[in-house]
Amino acid sequence: MQLSSLLPLFLLTPSISAIRPSPNPINCPLVLDGRIRNASLSTFDTPSSPFDSKYVKGLNLTWSQILLLPPIKPSRFSSLSHGPIEVTIDNHSLFLSGGKNLQHGFRRAELILGNGSDASNSGIKTFHWSVKLDAQRALNLSHEYMLVWHESGDYSHNQWSLNLGVMLSQDRPLDTNISTVDLDKKLWKVLDGRNNVIWTHEPSSRGWMNFAVVMDGVNNTLQIFYSSGDDELVAVTEPMKNDNSGMGQFHIGVLKKPTETESVVWDGYQEPLEDRGEGLVYSGVFVEDSEDGCVSR
Numbered sequence: 001m002q003l004s005s006l007l008p009l010f011l012l013t014p015s016i017s018a019i020r021p022s023p024n025p026i027n028c029p030l031v032l033d034g035r036i037r038n039a040s041l042s043t044f045d046t047p048s049s050p051f052d053s054k055y056v057k058g059l060n061l062t063w064s065q066i067l068l069l070p071p072i073k074p075s076r077f078s079s080l081s082h083g084p085i086e087v088t089i090d091n092h093s094l095f096l097s098g099g100k101n102l103q104h105g106f107r108r109a110e111l112i113l114g115n116g117s118d119a120s121n122s123g124i125k126t127f128h129w130s131v132k133l134d135a136q137r138a139l140n141l142s143h144e145y146m147l148v149w150h151e152s153g154d155y156s157h158n159q160w161s162l163n164l165g166v167m168l169s170q171d172r173p174l175d176t177n178i179s180t181v182d183l184d185k186k187l188w189k190v191l192d193g194r195n196n197v198i199w200t201h202e203p204s205s206r207g208w209m210n211f212a213v214v215m216d217g218v219n220n221t222l223q224i225f226y227s228s229g230d231d232e233l234v235a236v237t238e239p240m241k242n243d244n245s246g247m248g249q250f251h252i253g254v255l256k257k258p259t260e261t262e263s264v265v266w267d268g269y270q271e272p273l274e275d276r277g278e279g280l281v282y283s284g285v286f287v288e289d290s291e292d293g294c295v296s297r
C-alpha cells in the first residue's frame with residue numbers, strides 16, 4: 001500500500017558502499033539493546049523484535065507498514081549491521097486506548113524497549129539514542145512532538161521526555177504554571193517529570209544528535225549527556241532532582257499532539273498527512289548499567 005513512498009528516500013541517500021560503520025564501543029554493561037542486527041521490516045512484527053511488537057501504534061497498522069530502514073551512515077554506538085530505523089506517522093496513526101477509545105488528538109507510533117519489569121527498572125541506568133531529521137518527511141513544528149521518553153511503571157506520567165515544536169499550554173511546568181508556549185519551536189527540549197524544561201538545544205547541522213539520560217532510581221536524579229555527529233558525549237547538565245520511582249518503559253518514536261485542543265488526547269486539530277508523511281530516524285538505542293558511574297561516551 002505504501003511502497004511508492006519509499007522511492008524518494010532511497011534515491012536521495014548515498015550508496016551503501018559510501019557508508020563506514022561507526023567504531024565507538026559501548027563501555028558499560030548492556031541492559032537492553034534496541035540495535036537490531038540485520039533487521040528486515042517484518043522482524044518488527046514478531047516477538048524477535050527487541051521492541052514490543054504490538055504497542056504503541058495505529059490500530060490498523062503493523063510495524064512493517066510504519067517503519068523504514070534508511071540506508072544512511074549509522075550513528076555513534078551503532079554500525080551498518082545495527083542500522084538506523086525511521087518511525088513514521090500519518091492519517092492512520094490512531095491508537096486505540098484500553099482496547100476501546102481512539103486517541104483522536106494524537107498521531108503516534110512508538111517503539112517500546114523494556115516491559116516495565118525488566119533489569120532497566122531499578123538502580124542507575126543510562127538511556128541512549130541518536131536521532132536525525134528526515135527532510136523528506138519533515139515534522140511540522142507548529143505542533144508539539146514527543147520524540148523519546150520514559151513512562152512510569154504505573155503509566156501515570158512520564159519521568160522525562162524529549163520534545164520539539166510549539167509546546168501546548170496544557171504542558172506547562174506543574175510547579176510554576178509558567179507557560180512554555182513561547183519557547184522557540186525549533187529548540188529540542190528535555191522535560192523532567194514535572195514538565196520543567198531542563199535543557200534545550202538547537203543543532204547547527206542536520207546530522208546525528210546523540211543523547212544519553214542517566215536515570216538514578218535510588219537517589220532520584222536525572223543527568224543529560226549530548227553530542228552531535230560522531231563526537232564524544234559530554235554532560236550538559238548536573239544530576240538534577242527528579243522523581244524516578246517505579247522506573248518504567250523507554251518509548252522511542254513520534255507522538256504528534258494536536259493544535260486547538262482542550263483534552264490534548266481526545267480532541268483538537270491534526271492536518272491530513274500522506275502515508276508515512278512524517279518521520280524521524282533513530283539509531284544507537286540501548287540501555288546500560290551505570291551503577292558504578294559508567295556512561296559510554
Ligand SMILES: *[C@@H]1O[C@H](CO)[C@@H](O)[C@H](O)[C@H]1NC(C)=O
Pocket residue numbers: 038080081
Ligand atoms: C549483517 O550485515 C552486515 C553489513 O551489511 C554484513 O556484513 C553481515 O554479513 C550481515 N550478517 C548476517 C548474519 O547477515
Ligand SMILES: *[C@@H]1O[C@H](CO)[C@@H](O)[C@H](O)[C@H]1NC(C)=O
Pocket residue numbers: 059060091092093094
Ligand atoms: C481501521 O479499520 C477499520 C475497518 O476497516 C475502519 O473502519 C477504521 O476507520 C480504521 N481506522 C483507522 C484509524 O484507520
Ligand SMILES: *[C@@H]1O[C@H](CO)[C@@H](O)[C@H](O)[C@H]1NC(C)=O
Pocket residue numbers: 115116117118119
Ligand atoms: C519482562 O522482561 C524480563 C526480562 O526479559 C522477563 O524476565 C520478565 O518475565 C518480563 N515480564 C513480563 C511481565 O513480561
Ligand SMILES: *[C@@H]1O[C@H](CO)[C@@H](O)[C@H](O)[C@H]1NC(C)=O
Pocket residue numbers: 140141142143259269270271
Ligand atoms: C502545520 O500545522 C498547522 C497546524 O496544524 C497547519 O495549519 C499548517 O498547514 C501545517 N503546515 C504545513 C507546512 O504542513
Ligand SMILES: *[C@@H]1O[C@H](CO)[C@@H](O)[C@H](O)[C@H]1NC(C)=O
Pocket residue numbers: 174175176177
Ligand atoms: C497550577 O495550576 C493548577 C490548575 O489550575 C493548580 O491546581 C495548581 O495548584 C497550580 N500550581 C501552582 C504551583 O500554582
Ligand SMILES: *[C@@H]1O[C@H](CO)[C@@H](O)[C@H](O)[C@H]1NC(C)=O
Pocket residue numbers: 216219
Ligand atoms: C546518592 O546519595 C548518597 C547520599 O547522599 C551519596 O552518598 C551517593 O554518592 C549518591 N549516589 C550517587 C550515584 O550520586
Ligand SMILES: *[C@@H]1O[C@H](CO)[C@@H](O)[C@H](O)[C@H]1NC(C)=O
Pocket residue numbers: 091272273274275
Ligand atoms: C488523510 O486524511 C484526509 C482527511 O482527513 C484525506 O483528505 C486524505 O486524503 C488522507 N490522505 C491519505 C494519504 O490517506
